[in-house]
Amino acid sequence: MQQVIKWSRENLFASRMNALLSLASLWLIYVTIEGVLSWAFLNASFLGEDKSSCITRPHGACWPFVTAKFNQFIYGNYPAVEQWRVNIVFALGTLGLSLLVAGRINFKKQLAVLMLTAYPVLTFILLSGGLLGLSYVETNQWGGLLVTLVIAVTGIVVSLPLGILLALGRRSELPIIRIMSIAFIEFWRGVPLITVLFMASVMLPLFLPKGMNFDALLRCLIGVSLFASAYMAEVIRGGLQAIAKGQYEAGKSMGLSYWKSMRLIILPQALVISIPGIVNTFIGLFKDTTLVMIVGIFDLLGIISFHFTDPNWTSPQVPITGFVFAGLVFWVFCFAMSHYSKSVERRFSVKGESK
Amino acid sequence: MSGKHIIEISYLDKYFGDFHVLKNINLSVAAGEKIVICGPSGSGKSTLIRCINHLERHDGGDIIVDGVPLDDKVKNIDHIRSEVGMVFQQFNLFPHMTVLENCTLAPVWVKGIPRSEADALALQYLERVRIPDQADKYPGQLSGGQQQRVAIARSLCMQPRIMLFDEPTSALDPEMIKEVLEVMVDLAEQGMTMLCVTHEMGFARRVADRVIFMDEGEIIEENTPTAFFDNPQNERTKLFLSQIIGD
Numbered sequence: 187m188q189q190v191i192k193w194s195r196e197n198l199f200a201s202r203m204n205a206l207l208s209l210a211s212l213w214l215i216y217v218t219i220e221g222v223l224s225w226a227f228l229n230a231s232f233l234g235e236d237k238s239s240c241i242t243r244p245h246g247a248c249w250p251f252v253t254a255k256f257n258q259f260i261y262g263n264y265p266a267v268e269q270w271r272v273n274i275v276f277a278l279g280t281l282g283l284s285l286l287v288a289g290r291i292n293f294k295k296q297l298a299v300l301m302l303t304a305y306p307v308l309t310f311i312l313l314s315g316g317l318l319g320l321s322y323v324e325t326n327q328w329g330g331l332l333v334t335l336v337i338a339v340t341g342i343v344v345s346l347p348l349g350i351l352l353a354l355g356r357r358s359e360l361p362i363i364r365i366m367s368i369a370f371i372e373f374w375r376g377v378p379l380i381t382v383l384f385m386a387s388v389m390l391p392l393f394l395p396k397g398m399n400f401d402a403l404l405r406c407l408i409g410v411s412l413f414a415s416a417y418m419a420e421v422i423r424g425g426l427q428a429i430a431k432g433q434y435e436a437g438k439s440m441g442l443s444y445w446k447s448m449r450l451i452i453l454p455q456a457l458v459i460s461i462p463g464i465v466n467t468f469i470g471l472f473k474d475t476t477l478v479m480i481v482g483i484f485d486l487l488g489i490i491s492f493h494f495t496d497p498n499w500t501s502p503q504v505p506i507t508g509f510v511f512a513g514l515v516f517w518v519f520c521f522a523m524s525h526y527s528k529s530v531e532r533r534f535s536v537k538g539e540s541k
Numbered sequence: 542m543s544g545k546h547i548i549e550i551s552y553l554d555k556y557f558g559d560f561h562v563l564k565n566i567n568l569s570v571a572a573g574e575k576i577v578i579c580g581p582s583g584s585g586k587s588t589l590i591r592c593i594n595h596l597e598r599h600d601g602g603d604i605i606v607d608g609v610p611l612d613d614k615v616k617n618i619d620h621i622r623s624e625v626g627m628v629f630q631q632f633n634l635f636p637h638m639t640v641l642e643n644c645t646l647a648p649v650w651v652k653g654i655p656r657s658e659a660d661a662l663a664l665q666y667l668e669r670v671r672i673p674d675q676a677d678k679y680p681g682q683l684s685g686g687q688q689q690r691v692a693i694a695r696s697l698c699m700q701p702r703i704m705l706f707d708e709p710t711s712a713l714d715p716e717m718i719k720e721v722l723e724v725m726v727d728l729a730e731q732g733m734t735m736l737c738v739t740h741e742m743g744f745a746r747r748v749a750d751r752v753i754f755m756d757e758g759e760i761i762e763e764n765t766p767t768a769f770f771d772n773p774q775n776e777r778t779k780l781f782l783s784q785i786i787g788d
Contacts, residue, residue, distance in 0.1 A: 430631075430633075432629055432631050432632075432633035433633060433635065435596055435629065435633060436629065436633035436634075438595075438622065439594055439596060439625075439626075439627040439696075440622065440623075440626075440646070440647035440651060440695075440696070441619050441623040441647060441651045441699070442646075442647060442651055446650050446651075450650060451635055454637050455635075455636070455637050458637070534637075
C-alpha cells in the first residue's frame with residue numbers, strides 16, 4: 187500500500203498541473219468504462235425470443251439478437267444438416283494453425299506443406315460438395331464468418347507468394363518481366379477494391395462468352411487476391427531494398443544461382459524485415475473482405491446488417507448491438523494476427539545485432 | 542604460355558556509363574602466384590578483380606580463367622565462380638545464419654556435397670583460420686577480425702583455386718588487422734593463387750611475387766615488391782608511396 191502511495195505521488199501527483207491532469211484522465215476513464223459496462227451489461231437484455239425484451243430496455247445492448255441469429259452469423263444460409271462439413275473445416279484449420287503457431291513439434295515443415303496443399307483441397311471438397319456423396323452446396327448459400335474467413339485466408343495464402351514473385355519481378359534485370367510486374371502492381375494498386383469487386387461481378391460476365399459463367403464468390407476471391415498481391419509486392423520490395431548489395435554479391439561470388447541466393451540468402455532476411463508491413467496488409471485485407479457485401483455476398487458484417495431488417499427484431503438497439511458484435515469478432519482475429527506477428531519477429535530476429 | 546597461366550586478362554576495357562574505369566588492362570597470373578594491387582581510390586583496382594568473377598561485366602577484351610573464357614554464358618560464369626573465392630571489405634557474411642551455416646551453404650547448394658561432409662570441411666577450414674570454437678555463433682556476435690576470418694573460411698570451403706581479396710582489412714580496427722593478415726600469409730604459404738587489393742605494404746613485401754600499381758584505370762607500374770618499394774620508376778607511384786608511407 188505504501189508503495190502504491192509512493193508511486194502515485196511520484197507519477198500522478200508530482201506537481202499541481204500533474205495532479206489536475208491525472209484527475210481529469212481518471213474521470214475520463216471512469217466515464218467511458220462506466221458507459222460501456224452499463225450498456226453492455228447493466229442495462230442490457232440477455233434473454234428473449236424476439237425484440238420484446240429489448241424494447242423494454244432501451245438503453246442497453248440487445249444480446250438476444252446475437253444469440254438468436256448466431257447460426258446465420260457463422261454459416262450464412264448453409265443448410266443446417268450440412269453444417270458439420272463447415273465445422274470439420276473450422277476444426278482442422280484451427281488445429282493445424284495452432285500446432286503451427288504454438289506447438290513444439292518436429293514435423294512443422296510437413297504440416298505447413300499439408301496446410302497449404304491438402305487442406306485447401308479438402309476445404310473445397312467439403313464446403314462445396316458434389317463429390318464423394320456430399321450434396322452440392324451453392325456458394326450463394328455460404329455466408330457469415332465462413333465467407334469472411336474463406337476470402338481472407340485465400341487472399342492471404344495467395345497474396346504472399348504472388349507478392350514475392352511480383353516484388354522480385356519489379357527488381358528484375360529482364361525488362362519484359364520488370365515492365366509487366368510494374369504494370370500489374372500499379373494497375374491493381376491504383377484501383378479501389380470496390381471497383382475491382384464491381385468489375386468482377388458485373389462487368390466480367392459481359393465480356394465472357396454466353397453460357398460461360400463462373401462462380402460469383404470465386405470471382406471475388408480472384409479479385410481480392412490479385413488486389414492484395416499488389417500491396418504485398420510493394421511491402422516485400424521495401425524489405426528487398428533494405429538488404430545490402432554485399433549480400434547479393436557474396437551469394438553470386440560463391441556461385442549460387444539467382445533463385446538459390448534469393449531463397450537462401452535474400453528472402454529470409456527481407457521477409458523478416460517486412461513482417462510488420464506484411465501483417466499490416468493481412469489485417470487490412472481481412473477487414474476489406476467486408477466490401478464483398480456490395481456485390482451481394484454476405485460476409486459476417488453483411489449478414490449481420492441483413493438481419494437488421496428482420497421484422498421480429500426491429501429495435502433501436504439491434505443495429506448497435508450487431509455492429510459491436512461484428513467489431514468484436516474482427517478485433518479478435520486482427521489482434522491475434524498482430525500478436526502472433528510479434529512473436530514471429532522475435533523468433534527470427536538476427537542474433538547479436540545491436541538494437 | 543596459356544598452359545602456365547591460370548588467369549589471362551587481355552585488352553580489358555570497362556566503363557561505368559561514360560566513365561572509362563579500366564583502360565586496356567593486360568595481366569597474366571601464373572598458378573600459385575601472389576599479386577598485390579594498390580593504387581589511389583577510384584583507380585579501378587577493385588573493379589579489376591571484380592571483373593575476374595564477373596561481379597562486374599567487362600565491356601571489351603578477354604578474361605580467361607583456368608582455360609574457361611569469361612563471357613555471358615551462365616555456365617562459364619558459374620564454373621569460374623566456383624573456382625574463384627572472394628573476400629570483401631565488408632565481410633558480407635549472412636547475418637541470419639550461424640558461422641557454420643555460412644560456411645556450408647555454397648558447398649551444399651552449389652556443389653551438392655552431403656551436409657555432414659560439408660560440416661566436416663567447414664570445421665577444418667574454421668580451424669585453419671583459428672576460430673573453430675565459434676562455429677555455432679552468429680556473425681553479429683563476432684568481432685570484425687573474426688568475421689573476416691569466417692569470410693575467408695567460407696570462401697575456402699568451396700576449395701577454390703584462386704582467391705580474390707578486395708581490401709580485406711580496410712574496414713577493421715587496427716588491432717584486428719594482424720589476425721586477418723596472418724591467416725592470409727598462411728594461405729599464401731600453402732600455395733594459393735591470390736590477388737589482393739590492399740594497402741598493407743608489410744604484407745605485400747612479405748608475400749607478394751609482384752606488386753601492381755594502378756591509377757586512373759591503367760596499370761602504371763608492376764615489379765617485385767623489393768624493386769617496387771625501394772626503387773619506384775614512375776612519378777605517380779612515387780607520389781602514392783610517399784603518401785601512404787607518410788601516414
